[in-house]
Amino acid sequence: MSSNDNQFPLWEVFVQTKSGTPYKHAGSVHAADKEMAIMNARDLYTRRNEGNALWVVPSNAIVASSPEDMGAFFEPSNDKAYRHPTFYVIPNEVKHI
């Protein structure tokens, strides 16, 4: 019965809750094309004014880092404490910095 089943490609959905805020991943939908994807995303993820803007992206277009090499991959930022403002000692007398 399911041999001819075709539930359409998978799309990832990103919702912006209000203008000025970043788009946030909400989940996924199935859809045959981009028009259907954005309508399904609206019906599924914004039934209660959760957003005023949407992105849908074909799931297979997303490239993700892999958890196995997480340590090495993000290592370059580990030894650069001088990138943080707290690295620098400024005398108390100096204000507004």
Add this chain to the structure above:
Amino acid sequence: MENVMELEAQFQAKIDRGEFIEPKDWMPEKYRKTLIRQISQHAHSEIIGMQPEGNWITRAPSLRRKAILLAKIQDEAGHGLYLYSACETMGISREELNHQLHTGAAKYSSIFNYPTLSWADMGAIGWLVDGAAIVNQVSLQRTSYGPYARAMVRICKEESFHQRQGYELLLSLCRGTAEQKAMAQDAMNRWWWPSLMMFGPHDAESAHSAQSMQWKIKRESNDELRQKFIDKTVAQAEFLGLTIPDPDLKWNAERGHYDFGQIDWEEFNNVIRGNGPCNKQRLNHHVKVHEENVWVREAANAYAKKNAKKSETLVA
């Protein structure tokens, strides 16, 4: 072999630290299988759960009630889809999930195999069935698999509407005529025990519990959750003026909880085995609609293909 044991130890340590597991993380095969079973069962329950309520859409007593019921059923579809979406991150396809439901390889909550005989059942389902589901789902917001936990957070936000509309519906009936009040009591009598069964077997008899607790898939045991539900529901029933159909139900000051009577596990197992009042009807309906709509999916695919080709030639 040693490598797997090491990976398993790291996996457990991660869970013990309270971190979440994400789709691309290494996980034991049994963790994956347990979650696919649990999340898909949960998703199927939401989808099959649309049927008993769909039964009353055309007979809702007012436009207000009809609009509410439609919105609630649409939410159930939404919840099913959030959960399918979470389940698919474990590498199983929607097609396979459907197939498992249709062949009986995957189950859904046995509560939806009971018929909805009167309008008051729409109230009892919202108040009791969704009420029981909320207790379970609130706990699952902290489940160890990230996509499942996130789906639960979203569902819990929406579920409160389901319970409150059900309670309000029953309140109207209970403040109405003697016949309306009797209708509410009849619904209470039929839905109380199946609602308690929704939490599953007692902890001692629960097949998957210990491992699921260790992996923090489950955060509280079946019996703990069931007790929570009873404790908060009794006063709500009293306010409605309805009697809970359990002569053994009474407050136990020493435990700080309500004691309650024996659950009929034979009935529970019988419904799970497929012999409930509506098992065949529910599944047949799902299969029938799925098959009747093949042409819609084919047409949508053909249209998408044609348009993709068109935009290709335009670019070229």
